[in-house]
Amino acid sequence: MTTEQDFYAAPGDTSQGKVFTVTGQDWDSITQSIGESAEERVVVNMGPQHPSTHGVLRLILELEGETVTEARCGIGYLHTGIEKNMEYRSWVQGVTFCTRMDYLSPFYNEATYVLGVERLLDIEDDIPEKAQVMRVLLMELNRISSHLVAIATGGMEIGALTVMTIGFRERELVLDLFELITGLRMNHGFIRPGGVAQDLPPGALDEIRDFIVLMKKRLPEYAALCNANPIFKGRLEGVGHLDLAGCMALGLTGPVLRSTGYAWDLRKTQPYSGYEDYDFEVQTWDTSDSYGRFRIRLDEMWESLKIVEQAVDRLAGLEGAPVMVGDKKIAWPSQLAIGSDGMGNSLDHIRHIMGESMEALIHHFKLVTEGFRVPAGQAYVPIESPRGELGAHVVSDGGTRPFRAHFRDPSFTNLQATSVMSEGGMVADVIVAIASIDPVMGGVDR
Amino acid sequence: MTDDKTDDKSDKNESARPAEERNLEAAKDKTGTGTGVEQAAPEQSPENVPAPTGEVRAVGVRHGMFGTSGTGDTSGYGGLVSAKVFPTPTQKPYGGWFDEVSDALEARLGSTDLTSAIESVVVHRGEITFHVRREDLPFVAQMLRDDEALRFEFCSGVSGVHYPDDAGRELHAVYHFTSMTHNRRIRVEVSVPDSDPHVPSLVSIYPTLDWHERETYDMFGLIFDGHPALTRVLMPDDWPGHPQRKDYPLGGIPVEYKGGSIPPPDQRRSYN
Numbered sequence: 001m002t003t004e005q006d007f008y009a010a011p012g013d014t015s016q017g018k019v020f021t022v023t024g025q026d027w028d029s030i031t032q033s034i035g036e037s038a039e040e041r042v043v044v045n046m047g048p049q050h051p052s053t054h055g056v057l058r059l060i061l062e063l064e065g066e067t068v069t070e071a072r073c074g075i076g077y078l079h080t081g082i083e084k085n086m087e088y089r090s091w092v093q094g095v096t097f098c099t100r101m102d103y104l105s106p107f108y109n110e111a112t113y114v115l116g117v118e119r120l121l122d123i124e125d126d127i128p129e130k131a132q133v134m135r136v137l138l139m140e141l142n143r144i145s146s147h148l149v150a151i152a153t154g155g156m157e158i159g160a161l162t163v164m165t166i167g168f169r170e171r172e173l174v175l176d177l178f179e180l181i182t183g184l185r186m187n188h189g190f191i192r193p194g195g196v197a198q199d200l201p202p203g204a205l206d207e208i209r210d211f212i213v214l215m216k217k218r219l220p221e222y223a224a225l226c227n228a229n230p231i232f233k234g235r236l237e238g239v240g241h242l243d244l245a246g247c248m249a250l251g252l253t254g255p256v257l258r259s260t261g262y263a264w265d266l267r268k269t270q271p272y273s274g275y276e277d278y279d280f281e282v283q284t285w286d287t288s289d290s291y292g293r294f295r296i297r298l299d300e301m302w303e304s305l306k307i308v309e310q311a312v313d314r315l316a317g318l319e320g321a322p323v324m325v326g327d328k329k330i331a332w333p334s335q336l337a338i339g340s341d342g343m344g345n346s347l348d349h350i351r352h353i354m355g356e357s358m359e360a361l362i363h364h365f366k367l368v369t370e371g372f373r374v375p376a377g378q379a380y381v382p383i384e385s386p387r388g389e390l391g392a393h394v395v396s397d398g399g400t401r402p403f404r405a406h407f408r409d410p411s412f413t414n415l416q417a418t419s420v421m422s423e424g425g426m427v428a429d430v431i432v433a434i435a436s437i438d439p440v441m442g443g444v445d446r
Numbered sequence: 447m448t449d450d451k452t453d454d455k456s457d458k459n460e461s462a463r464p465a466e467e468r469n470l471e472a473a474k475d476k477t478g479t480g481t482g483v484e485q486a487a488p489e490q491s492p493e494n495v496p497a498p499t500g501e502v503r504a505v506g507v508r509h510g511m512f513g514t515s516g517t518g519d520t521s522g523y524g525g526l527v528s529a530k531v532f533p534t535p536t537q538k539p540y541g542g543w544f545d546e547v548s549d550a551l552e553a554r555l556g557s558t559d560l561t562s563a564i565e566s567v568v569v570h571r572g573e574i575t576f577h578v579r580r581e582d583l584p585f586v587a588q589m590l591r592d593d594e595a596l597r598f599e600f601c602s603g604v605s606g607v608h609y610p611d612d613a614g615r616e617l618h619a620v621y622h623f624t625s626m627t628h629n630r631r632i633r634v635e636v637s638v639p640d641s642d643p644h645v646p647s648l649v650s651i652y653p654t655l656d657w658h659e660r661e662t663y664d665m666f667g668l669i670f671d672g673h674p675a676l677t678r679v680l681m682p683d684d685w686p687g688h689p690q691r692k693d694y695p696l697g698g699i700p701v702e703y704k705g706g707s708i709p710p711p712d713q714r715r716s717y718n
Contacts, residue, residue, distance in 0.1 A: 076680040081696075084689055088696050088711040119571050248599050251654025269629055370717040376532045377570045380622050380633065382602065393605040393620060397505065397530040400717045404690075406605035408622070413603065416657050445680055 041069075044427075048077045052157040052431045055441030059418070061430065068430055071422045073415055078445035086405045090371030091117055092332060094402055096189040098392070101407060102443030103186055104149050107142040108385035109392075109443075110191040111135055113405065115272060115381035116394035117193045120374045123325055130321040131195035132274045137208075137311035138181065138190070139273075139383075140304040144215070145174035146386035147297040147304075151222065154294070154435035158235050158428075163225060170218055173211055180204055183336075183343050193372075194325035198336050200315065208312050215305055222298055236291035240421040240433030243288050250420070251413045254388025255300070256437060258284045259292035266384035273383075278307045290436035297438075300386075330372050333364040371400040380408075387411050387438055407446060411439040504529040506611030530611075535566035535577075543630055544574045550595035551576070551586070558585070575633040583636050584646045590623055590634075591651055598623035598632065601648070603658040606666035610692045616640035617668055621648075638668070647672035665690035 047058040058074030082101055086094045098113045099106040118124050152167025175185040181204055182188040182197070190197045226232045242252065244260040257264055265282040267275040283299035285292030324331040333353075337346035353361040376398040382391030388410030395404040414437045421433040510524040539545050548567060555563050563582035568575040578586050590598040602622035609616055615637035624631050636645055647670035648655050659670040660679040667688040670676055678685060687694050698710025708714070 076678075076682070079680040081689060084696060085711070088716075119573075122571065249653045251601060251603070251652070264626060269626075270631070376530060378575070378607075378620070378633075379571055379573060380602075380631075382622075382631075389602060391602060391622070393622070395607055397532075399508065399530075404605075404607045406607075408603045408605070412657060412661075413654055416654065 048074070054153060054157065054434050054439055055444075057415075057434070057439065057441055057444075059430065059434075061427065063427060066426050066428075068422055068425055068427055071419050071430060073418050075412075075415065075441070075444050078441045080446065082446050083405055083407065086402050088401065090400055091193055091374055091402060092371055094405060095192055096187075098405070098407065099187050099189050100442065101446050102385070102387070102390070102409060102411065102440045104146045104440050104442075105142050105385050105387070105390075106186050106188055107135070107138045107191060108383060108390050109407070110189070111139060111273070112381060112383045112385075112390050112407075113392040113394065114191050114193050115383065116379040116392045116405075117374060119379040119381055120377055120394060120396050121193065121330065121372075122375070123194065123327065123330065126325050126327065128195060128322045128325065129274075130199075130315065130318045131323045131325075133311050133314050133318065134196050134200065134323060135191055135273050136275065136278065137308055137315065138178070138196075140307045140311070141174050141177060141208075143304045143386045144301050144308075145171045145178075147301050148174070150297055150386070150435075150438040151226075151294065154432075154438070155226075157431050157435050158232075160226075160232060163222070166218075166221060166225075170215065173214065177204075177208060177211060180207055192324070192332055194327070194330045194332070195323045197332070199323050201338075205312050205316055208308065212305055212309055212312070215301075219298070219301060219305075226294065227298075233291060235428075235432055236289065236294060236436070237287070238289050238291075239425065239429045240290040240293075240436045241288050242417055242421055246417070246420060250417050252388065252417055254384070254386065254410055254414070255293045255296045256414060256417070257388065258282065258296050259286075260284075260288045261286040266382060266389060270382075272381060278310050280304075280307050290432050293436040293438075297386075328363070329367075333360075333367050373398060373400055374402075382408070385410055387440070387443075388414060390443075407443075409443040409446065411437075411441070411443040412446075415439045415444055504531050505609045506530045533568050533570035536569040540567065540569045540574060543628070544569060547574070547596060547630065547632060548576075550593060551589065554589050554593055555586075573631075573633060575635055577635050577637065580636045580638055580645055583634075584648060584651065586634065587621075587648050587651045590632075596625065597627040598625045598630075600624040600626055601652040601654055604648075604655055604662050606662040606668055606690065608666055608691045610640075612637075614639045617643050617666055619645050619662060619668055643667055644669050644671050646670070647676075649673055664688065667691065 042063045044061045044063055045058065046061060047053040048056040053059060056077040058077065060070075060072045060074060061068050062070040080100075082097050086097050089097065094113060094117075095110050098109045101109050115124075118127065148167045148171040152164045152171070155161070155163025155167065178188065179185050180201060182190040184190075242250075242256065242260070244257075244262055246252075247257045247260055247262075253264065261284050263282040263284050266272070267280075268282050280303045283296050283303060285296050333349075335346035335349040336343055337348070339347065353364050374396040376396055378393065378395045380391050380393045382389045384390075389408065390410055391408040393404070393406040393408065394402060397403040415434075417437065418430075418434060421437070422430040425433070506529075508526075508528050508530055510526055538548070540548060551564065563579050563586055565577040565579055568577070576586075587601075590596050600623065602624060605620045605622075607618040607620060609618065617638050617640055619636045619638075621634040621636075622631065623634065638645060643666075645668055647659055649659060649670075650672070656674070657679055659668075659673050660676060662668050663670060663673075663676050664678040664681050665688055677683065681689065696710065696712040698712065700710065701708045
């Protein structure tokens, strides 16, 4: 373990002392070689490939012993240029791109973009009720699956592997529901300008009801496993502290903001998609720490279940109702159906456009290839994603493509709090603090 | 946003639509001369004369309908020239709480003789946008945050927009502010020329803008003066150019499939 052998940084590359590369070899040899140098201050580069950094996040930590004196984040390793790509596709195709940003909450990315497009189209009041309820249903199921991953990976990162396994076990059930309803486990592209892509498949409501019953049995397991667990509490309580003033200054929203006791939830304060019609509570905690954020996520899953229940009841009375706006100049003309070889184009629709109506074929062709035009202007319709305020700044120049779509991703903003949450604490607490923010790097880097 | 919806209705009553159409005509006259195909003047009957309009914000023209050129287009649509016109400034009253915010802002600006800090106000689709002169942006932001009647304590971030054909105002920085106290949301927009892409940084007022300004610099080359460490945040440090600008190509290579070749997205035929 000498600098001569190190191909990551040749001796000439550093002016700040010795470089040690730690990639899982014999620990004794490293501690021995570190022990030889008299310096106490060590700069540790953690990530971007590290099992505990919650994704491809790079942390640059300056340590004195085990105390973090400075913490900085390096992001951008997952930048995929989604916003740029969206400028080269039609308004409807944009959904397919933005759903891939924050991959743990795809429906929220779709919804905020679509709500912005609908505002520019001035069809906000024309969205059918069933489409609204289905959006809420999918978003709340998505909140459950996202919070499950937050708790699961957070548990894994501090060594609570059982939390991880049961978290992913339940998440799988939600993804099964997504697959049933949209055809895909993630990256759905299901919420479209004007409504949703298709109606609920037969039997979906029964499956969701079964899921609700099962979740009500399973969710208490998390509480029993963690809430009063002394090790769990010891790791989380008082760690990653950030008070309300800090949250305001740094623009933090979501569970981190609510853990300060401030009940700010866009579903209540600025309702969209008909959230004002559902009965649910905004969950808060007053400790401003990682433990509070964990408890909020747990409680929010109960609230989401409540909303899902109400949405299912409403959907039961909306069988056969339209799920796409009535304006045929906007509504997606293509129809999907289950055939003998799985999901594909509806044969009825193909027969109609190919054999019966020339106009329908032209209409289909024009809308699918060219798309619709959106009046010039800009809109910003933020929604409450599992991580906080997620908004799409959508700009149109009157064309068939987004002129600009910028996503204000809560992970991106919340991750800025890493320094204030972890400086002065222990190295191990950095992991807990970041897990309590629950950043999703796909959303951070876009 | 329930109260926004009511404002949206009042906005529609102000005949925003016809105004847009009128501006389209006016902008065609302004920008379309010499570029388009020579066309006969429309009949000058009273209903066809464009009404006098205020400031028109045309950010470019759109040619043709099919995005193609050099082909034997006999349809005539290829010669179509239309202006890209954004919603025009709105006159008072804006309706609802928009007036309260605007009045409070003007009252504070009036007491410091910065009355011209706000260039224009646009109310469109139930959202209000204040176009602010760039040198006054920090003062306006400070007021938005601290004034009791305003209290926009939360900033959602800054988003850049590049309008390459909006001469002298090519780069825009768009801020969204939320007042959690009053449950309101506004937009503040600053426009700067491409040749002088400097915007004062707001990090000292809204620390959350640290990464947001870095991202906007990274993607658009907007330089936020006074930012503590304005470096790239998403792209690698040594990356040339600013990817989200309209003059930066999307890139990509043709994809071959079963003998056919599909060009990259930015070179395909497109409908503009």
